[in-house]
Amino acid sequence: MNIDFDKDKGLVPAVIQDISTNKVLMVGFMNREAFEKTQKENKVTFYSRSKGRLWTKGETSGNFLNVKEILPDCDNDSLLIKVIPEGPTCHTGTDTCWKEKNTDKTSFIAYLKKIIRDRKNNPSEKSYTSSLFAKGTNKIAQKVGEESVELVIEAMDKNDELFKNEAADLLFHYLILLEQKNIDLDEVIAVLEKRHK
Numbered sequence: 001m002n003i004d005f006d007k008d009k010g011l012v013p014a015v016i017q018d019i020s021t022n023k024v025l026m027v028g029f030m031n032r033e034a035f036e037k038t039q040k041e042n043k044v045t046f047y048s049r050s051k052g053r054l055w056t057k058g059e060t061s062g063n064f065l066n067v068k069e070i071l072p073d074c075d076n077d078s079l080l081i082k083v084i085p086e087g088p089t090c091h092t093g094t095d096t097c098w099k100e101k102n103t104d105k106t107s108f109i110a111y112l113k114k115i116i117r118d119r120k121n122n123p124s125e126k127s128y129t130s131s132l133f134a135k136g137t138n139k140i141a142q143k144v145g146e147e148s149v150e151l152v153i154e155a156m157d158k159n160d161e162l163f164k165n166e167a168a169d170l171l172f173h174y175l176i177l178l179e180q181k182n183i184d185l186d187e188v189i190a191v192l193e194k195r196h197k
Contacts, residue, residue: 020108063087
């Protein structure tokens with residue numbers, strides 16, 4: 001990334017977004033040193049204009065912002081940084097600096113879809129997901145069937161934790177099956193939207 005730090009006194013705005021919810025958590029500024037430290041340590045570091053020094057978010061509170069993706073804008077003079085936050089982001093104790101709740105995790109599925117696609121296109125011997133793709137559609141479909149049965153069994157019990165784990169397994173394997181069939185989840189959602197009308 002060739003970020004243009006020369007436009008505004010060596011600083012660029014950095015918009016911090018939760019990768020799981022797509023909520024904007026905060027906005028700060030980075031100079032070249034803060035940007036490089038953020039890339040190296042995978043924890044968001046800003047240049048504090050009031051303190052006149054580098055400031056890693058969470059250095060005193062423990063509420064770090066763990067970097068998952070950094071995207072420059074079209075002019076290379078601002079950044080979108082997607083993170084997994086540890087605790088509330090705002091110094092006031094709220095989830096975001098706009099006092100919004102940061103609870104809807106459904107956007108994490110888009111991130112998970114990217115990882116699944118990468119495991120398909122760039123197989124790794126250590127990856128469980130890659131190993132499923134190597135076995136083909138029948139094996140992946142079989143896994144979806146197995147996970148469905150396990151979810152039904154757990155639904156009859158009263159252990160919500162086991163039920164949630166089986167639901168997660170089913171969703172994960174369903175996403176793998178969609179990727180294997182080259183069908184995006186958005187296409188399935190479009191069917192639901194059409195039915196809803």
